[in-house]
Amino acid sequence: MATNKHAQIRFTILDRCFSNFNRLYTYDNLLDEVNNYLYELGTEGIRLRQLQYDIEHMKSDAGWAIELDDSLRKGKKKAFRYQDKNFSIADHPLNVDDLEQLETTITILSRYKHRAEFSWLEELIPRMKQAFNLVADGDNGLIGYEENIDLKGREHLGTLFNLIVKRKQIKLTYEPYGKPPFEEVVHPYYVKQSNNRWFLFCFNPRYQTISNYALDRMVSIEELAEKFEPSTINWLDYFYDIIGVTKPEDAQIEKIHLKFSEQRLHYVLTKPLHGSQKLDRTDPDGRTVTIEVFPNKELYQLLLSYGPDVEVLAPDVVREEIALRIKNTNTIY
The missing domain is CATH 3.30.70 (Alpha-Beta Plaits)
Known part of the structure; x- marks a missing residue:
């Protein structure tokens, strides 16, 4: 069983590769995908034997009982892809190991929910317990949250979060209401939810100012290799004097x-x-x-x-x- 460090990260990367029906992945390709991500985290990569253990664990009942198409080849090499195009471990019920890790994580987080800077945990913890069925039988649906699950742009949240953490400059393709789409190169700093919509705050070199873009108007996001301009803004202070997300220029409190x-x-x-x-x-x-x-x-x-x-x-x-x-x-x- 693969329970060593970064196992969950590896499973997530493999799941993404197996779900990609536009490309075939061999063992070498999978190792490259996993190790490139681990190197960016500042940790060492894995070898073929560990990769094989990970795949076997994902195929087992202790994992997610995934089913791979064993007939695929890329040249003379074995290739990997899910049999079911719609399958993903993200849509699969949590296994025993996942549940134990999640409950441990929630227990640790609960220690900090009374500190002012972690007040958001008061909402997050019960939301996680309900979402992952960590409540007693018959108690599901104890809390209702006001959110629009069909809101466009939610799929960009994970991508933007990772790019902000990695400090990567990006090129947005953005389509305002009633206007043609355009491209904008920006340095992403912060993502904020307001009135059930998500907004990216970033430095715009063209205007030399902080701009914000609604995620539901984003068409695509492209990672760039150019130098990233770090933020010097305290984002908690930035939003203290406004309601919503708009901070007017040349205005006063x-x-x-x-x-x-x-x-x-x-x-x-x-x-x-x-x-x-x-x-x-x-x-x-x-x-x-x-x-x-x-x-x-x-x-x-x-x-x-x-x-x-x-x-x-x-x-x-x-x-x-x-x-x-x-x-x-x-x-x-």
């Missing part, structure tokens, strides 16, 4: 005063609009809160979603923009 109806106030107090939200003690009615952010389109969309339950008291620039948008909306009806 505004202290925005918002007065809510009594019916909506308690909702806003228990689910703050932003991390800077505070109750305005100068309001005798106790219904005004303040936030300090850059005014952007996501802010205006959020405020308009409250309808008549909120009034923007200050500053004038935000109040006037909301009034203009309401006026434009009224012309439709």
